[in-house]
Amino acid sequence: MRARKTLALTVTGFLTLxxxxxxxxxxxxxxxSEDGDLAFAAFAFMCIVFVGCLxxxxxxxKRHDD
Numbered sequence: 001m002r003a004r005k006t007l008a009l010t011v012t013g014f015l016t017l018x019x020x021x022x023x024x025x026x027x028x029x030x031x032x033s034e035d036g037d038l039a040f041a042a043f044a045f046m047c048i049v050f051v052g053c054l055x056x057x058x059x060x061x062k063r064h065d066d
Contacts, residue, residue, distance in 0.1 A: 032039035 030039045030042055
């Protein structure tokens with residue numbers, strides 16, 4: 001069981017490194033001066049996902065403490 005977790009963590013780490021190490025083709029994916037509505041929607045989506053992640057992490061921590 002421990003070997004399976006170690007392997008999964010290693011593969012996940014490698015894939016994360018591979019995904020983030022590649023150069024980005026565009027520095028600014030959404031230009032807010034031209035695409036204001038899309039920029040707002042993307043920012044709102046990122047905020048909702050961030051709050052959702054924090055909520056899920058807090059729930060896992062609280063369940064672990066019980």
